[in-house]
Amino acid sequence: MxxxxxxxxxxxxxxxxxxxxxxxxxxxxxxxxxxxxxxxxxxxxxxxxxxxxxxxxxxxxxxxxxxxxxxxxxxxxxxxxxxxxxxxxxxxxxxxxxxxxxxxxxEPKLETFxxxxxxxxxxxxxxxxxxxxxxxxxxxxxxxxxxxxxxxxxxxxxxxxxxxxxxxxxxxxxxxxxxxxxxxxxxxxxxxxxxxxxxxxxxxxxxxxxxxxxxxxxxxxxxxxxxxxxxxxxxxxxxxxxxxxxLPDLDADNQKRREIANRYLDEIKNDKVALPFYDGSTNHVFHLFVIRTENRNELQEYLKENGIETMIHYPVPPHQQKALKEFNSLSFPITEKIHREVLSLPISPELAEEEVSRIIYALNHY
The missing domain is CATH 3.40.640.10 (Type I PLP-dependent aspartate aminotransferase-like (Major domain))
Known part of the structure; x- marks a missing residue:
């Protein structure tokens, strides 16, 4: 896994x-x-x-x-x-x-979150x-x-x-x-x-x-x-x-994250998967690599069956949380769409090239 x-x-x-x-x-x-x-x-x-x-x-x-x-x-x-x-x-x-x-x-921008x-x-x-x-x-x-x-x-x-x-x-x-x-x-x-x-x-x-x-x-x-x-x-x-x-390794680790992100962006080719926006600059450190798909739960289960662990950041938007009941009646369509569709792929400085390749392969064959 x-x-x-x-x-x-x-x-x-x-x-x-x-x-x-x-x-x-x-x-x-x-x-x-x-x-x-x-x-x-x-x-x-x-x-x-x-x-x-x-x-x-x-x-x-x-x-x-x-x-x-x-x-x-x-x-x-x-x-x-x-x-x-x-x-x-x-x-x-x-x-x-x-x-x-x-x-x-x-509301956020759908492209950048x-x-x-x-x-x-x-x-x-x-x-x-x-x-x-x-x-x-x-x-x-x-x-x-x-x-x-x-x-x-x-x-x-x-x-x-x-x-x-x-x-x-x-x-x-x-x-x-x-x-x-x-x-x-x-x-x-x-x-x-x-x-x-x-x-x-x-x-x-x-x-x-x-x-x-x-x-x-x-x-x-x-x-x-x-x-x-x-x-x-x-x-x-x-x-x-x-x-x-x-701390001295932070910049190098962030650069490794960008390299993995660039591979995902260049090599994932699947119409069912919306890739995140990235302008190629150092204004993104890819704490998370977040894709969107209309069949989020199905895709997550498929990846799990293929030995790939993913996470959802985040499944429930704040305005729908019980703790914030004064906001429960509000509607934020873009936010709700994001929380319904997002799925975070593995991205870590320790991720091996072959693991990145496996993730890309699995997504391209979904």
């Missing part, structure tokens, strides 16, 4: 380095917010061409902390509206709700204060268009970059005046994944950085002195150590 994503295989090449990091961790005897977290924050900020990186407990917390910090800064108020793609993973919407803000769902800039303006009201873009499946959203809309309407732009480690966006656009922050997840299956949960906020905003740095640690910059209503969401010292080991 070709596994969808073999985590054991992905991390096997780092085993010796992980053991060495663990020994250093044990010898140091400092387990929370130590040298490894500080080093990773420096390393990842540099990698993202950013001034600041704040390590937090997970990607959801990273988003929540961004919104809550903007409330502390007076740039958002509870009850403000935040535009968000309707077809995102539910965590994007949960973050908005957990910060006491109001999500306004907007990302937020459609042409549909944003009609959803802007006097209460709209921010746009949360999601670089779904690893492909950068059309940021130039969205930043122009944000600037014209004095909106904040926040990026859910949980699936897009290594795209060409950087955080240079913070100089545009609309303000920007990016939330990352280091969940084990991400392009840069640790061996547990982890996340980070990346920003060029000095004030935002200071508040989030305090808020992740009970709202405290100085021990026993609490300036904000904070939470406990600190990147684990050991997970930071593992991320420091893996």
């Amino acid at each position: 070709i596994k969808f994503y073999d985590l054991k295989k992905v991390n096997q090449r780092y085993e010796a380095a992980f053991h060495e990091k663990f020994e250093q961790f044990m010898q140091r005897g400092w387990y929370i917010l130590g040298d490894e977290v500080a080093l990773f924050e420096e390393n990842f900020a540099n990698y993202c061409q950013s001034k600041h990186c704040v390590g937090v407990g997970n990607g959801l917390d990273a988003l929540v902390l961004i919104f809550k910090a903007y409330i502390e800064l007076g740039k958002l108020e509870k009850g403000d509206e935040v535009i968000v793609p309707a077809n995102t993973y539910i965590a994007s919407i949960l973050a908005i709700l957990q910060a006491d803000l109001v999500p306004v769902l907007v 990302n937020l459609n800039p042409d549909l944003i303006v009609e959803k802007i009201t006097s209460k709209t204060k921010a746009i949360l873009v999601v670089h779904l499946y690893g492909q950068l959203t059309e940021m130039d268009k969205i930043e122009a809309i944000a600037k014209q309407n004095n909106l904040l732009v926040i990026e859910d970059a949980a699936q897009s480690h290594g795209t060409d966006s950087g955080v240079k656009s913070s100089e545009s005046g609309v303000g920007i922050a990016k939330a990352y997840s280091f969940y084990p299956s991400k392009n840069l994944g640790c061996l547990g949960d982890g996340g980070a906020v990346v920003t060029n905003d000095d004030d935002l950085n200071s508040i989030i740095r305090a808020m992740r640690n009970y709202g405290s910059e100085k021990k026993y002195v609490n300036d904000f209503i904070g939470i406990n969401s600190r990147l684990d010292e050991l997970q930071a150590a593992f991320l420091n080991v893996k």
Whole structure:
């Protein structure tokens, strides 16, 4: 069986380095917010061409902390509206709700799966204060268009970059005046994944950085002195150590993903399968390679019978989830079509050429 994503295989090449990091961790005897977290924050900020990186407990917390910090800064108020793609993973919407803000769902483009800039303006009201873009499946959203809309309407732009480690966006656009922050997840299956949960906020905003740095640690910059209503969401010292080991290979691993994606795009020839859009640039890191088909369950079963494991990202759109019952009566035809048809093929830096060939062969004979 070709596994969808073999985590054991992905991390096997780092085993010796992980053991060495663990020994250093044990010898140091400092387990929370130590040298490894500080080093990773420096390393990842540099990698993202950013001034600041704040390590937090997970990607959801990273988003929540961004919104809550903007409330502390007076740039958002509870009850403000935040535009968000309707077809995102539910965590994007949960973050908005957990910060006491109001999500306004907007359809994506069918070709890219990302937020459609042409549909944003009609959803802007006097209460709209921010746009949360999601670089779904690893492909950068059309940021130039969205930043122009944000600037014209004095909106904040926040990026859910949980699936897009290594795209060409950087955080240079913070100089545009609309303000920007990016939330990352280091969940084990991400392009840069640790061996547990982890996340980070990346920003060029000095004030935002200071508040989030305090808020992740009970709202405290100085021990026993609490300036904000904070939470406990600190990147684990050991997970930071593992991320420091893996970060130097991220670009090479992303390039391997693109090579596999290019083979799929060039060699899969089946009218029943719609392939994803890719412009050939480094604006896509192929966290997932997502095809569409009208017979999704049938195709998934066929591939399973041929020894190929696939996944569905995601089977139920957020507005149809029981947890979001206030949205259940809404209709988003493009989002619903995407969630009904998508199927993710194996794509991993550890995938062998012959395995890629087997997957292509199976799809061409479906």
